Amino acid sequence: xxxxxxxISLTIVCVICTAAAFIIKCPLYYVIGIPCxxxxxxxxxxxxxxxxxxxxxxxxxxWWSLPFAxxxxxxxxxxxxxxxxLKIELPVLFILFIGVYAIRMSxxxxxxxxxxxxxxxxxxxxxxx
Ligand SMILES: [Zn+2]
Numbered sequence: 653x654x655x656x657x658x659x660i661s662l663t664i665v666c667v668i669c670t671a672a673a674f675i676i677k678c679p680l681y682y683v684i685g686i687p688c689x690x691x692x693x694x695x696x697x698x699x700x701x702x703x704x705x706x707x708x709x710x711x712x713x714x715w716w717s718l719p720f721a722x723x724x725x726x727x728x729x730x731x732x733x734x735x736x737x738l739k740i741e742l743p744v745l746f747i748l749f750i751g752v753y754a755i756r757m758s759x760x761x762x763x764x765x766x767x768x769x770x771x772x773x774x775x776x777x778x779x780x781x
Contacts, residue, residue: 685773689753692766693718711766714752721745 680688696715699707708715721741728737762769770776 681770681773683774685770685776687757687761687767687770689749695766713756714748717745717748 677694678688678691680686681691690712692712693715696708696711699705699711700715725735725737725741729735756767760767
């Protein structure tokens with residue numbers, strides 16, 4: 653019973669986050685104008701669903717890492733019954749995303765989407781008038 657409540661709660665959180673992502677897209681990009689380490693991920697999946705793998709890699713080179721990590725976690729959970737793999741996966745994903753973010757910021761920022769600067773950001777609107 654407790655597991656069902658957790659699943660329902662997690663599903664509701666996922667639905668709300670997805671809806672928020674489609675409305676305001678990226679909070680960091682919206683507020684300060686700078687893309688975050690996961691910027692481009694939604695566009696990467698949309699490109700992938702349209703069959704354009706090259707564009708998916710261009711939008712976010714690590715689009716494959718999250719489904720891959722999820723698959724590994726599910727397999728691990730069924731084989732061992734625990735979630736200890738997350739102690740390895742999460743730091744690896746964090747390092748991967750920060751490393752790729754540094755490369756993308758140095759090569760694509762501020763003019764190449766999805767790593768372009770948002771001149772319509774909230775801070776600019778407040779400070780710039
Ligand atoms: Zn972002």
